[in-house]
Amino acid sequence: MKVLLVVICIAVGGAFGAVLRHLGVNLMHLYIGLPSWIAVMIINITGCYFIGLCFFYLEAHLRRNGGSRLCEARIAGDLNQLTWWPDGDPTQPAVDLFRRSLYLDLLSGLFITGFMGAFTTFSLLLVVTPPGHASAVASPARTTASPGLSSLLSHRPRTTWPAASSLC
């Protein structure tokens, strides 16, 4: 049951993350006029900020078994100074521990693995490059019989390049 809930959370988060990325990049590219690779970069930086925030918040609040990766981090020493963020008492009743563990799995599945993971992207960043670079990437593999992306690019003005208009 718990695994099923986690799967649903990841799927929902991933679906919304991908759609929001698509909308965000389109908004920045088509309405503000930013190049698409800058739009993807901004999305990635924003996602990195929020994944750090989410991770720290969830680990500090809900991880009670002593296995948090924050323990490895340099920041661990500073956590003692924070009286306002992590909950104070590390000893919790068993029911509360179970509940927190469940919330941690669901919320990290929804926000970290699902939403932030799908919101940021590595592959699109590599594909969404300026047209000159794309042609340079494509040309070694292009055959004479197949009109590929690079020839498609050469028939279109820069503003409607597929990487910007249909990919993002």
Next chain:
Amino acid sequence: MAGGAIGALLRWLVQMFFSHWTKLPGWTAIFLINVVGSFLIGFAVAWLTNQMEIDKAAELTRLAVDLKYQRPEAGLALFAVGYCGAFTTFSTFSLDNYFLTHGKYAQLAFNIVGSLVACYFAVLAGWALGQGVLPV
């Protein structure tokens, strides 16, 4: 939405497999995911845009254009933007790098440089396969 959901779920499954069934460090899962996703997006973009171009040329002699022409574009949105975009991740890659900064500098360097180089060549390889090798 469907592509995003499937991509995120598959990424999670691969991460689970790595953490439970292998003794490799956790960041290697994201490394592999990003390389595979980059290969797939290179392949998908090359192959689908190729098909779009051919469909477009074929439709010049016909009138029934719309549905057929939109099919590769829908595939591009589903597979490249949705699936590959959600399967690969930059934020988890960065989070892993943050934790590697605590003493594991060799792994950190390998993860950053290796990811960029391997993913670049994976896109290139996918592109080559999608554009030149497979018949459309």
